[in-house]
Amino acid sequence: MSFYETLYIVDPNLENRTLEKTMDEIGKELEKTKSKIINHRIWGKKRLAYVIERQKYGSYIIMQFEGGDQGKMFDFDTWMKLNNSVLRHMTVLLDEKPELYLEEKKPGESEPDEKQSASEAVVTDLESEKKVEEAENQDEKMEDEKSPEPKEVE
Secondary structure, rough: OEEEEEEEEEOOOOOHHHHHHHHHHHHHHHOOOOOEEEEEEEEEEEEEEEOOOEOOOOOEEEEEEEEOOOOHHHHHHHHHHHHEEEEEEEEEEEEOOOOOOOOOOOOOOOOOOOOOOOHHHHHHHHHHHHHHHHHHHHHHHHHHHHOOOOOOOO
16 A cells, blocks of 8 residues: 655635635545545645745645555646645655644643534634734834945945
8 A cells, every 4th residue: 555645835825714625625636536535734834935926925734645546646636736726736655654643732732622623723723823924024024124224325
């Protein structure tokens, strides 16, 4: 059995519902290849190495799966390239079966209710990422304000 990991980057400005819809859509397209998804989670919002489609940041999503019909995997790759929501993607072969990902608890964080859905957890993660991005934007503005203006030479 072959195991794969696909890392894809989507527009960081997508709302939570739209992001979940995109993830579901990609998962359903992968299931058409008779692959079994093991993990499909948001890794987080990160700064890109270079600007892609006028975006400095991107939401990184990791999907680990057990390979299915290899003939249909080419169609899945082509579909990912044509998907307007996906900025970039990369699929790699894994050496061994990935472990099932479980969300880690932070110190001082209470046990989440069983009633809390995965979407609510994603909302919480994205809200914290938005706060980090806003802080970074404020830092950039402060640096711009601190830089001295060039003096005119006579």
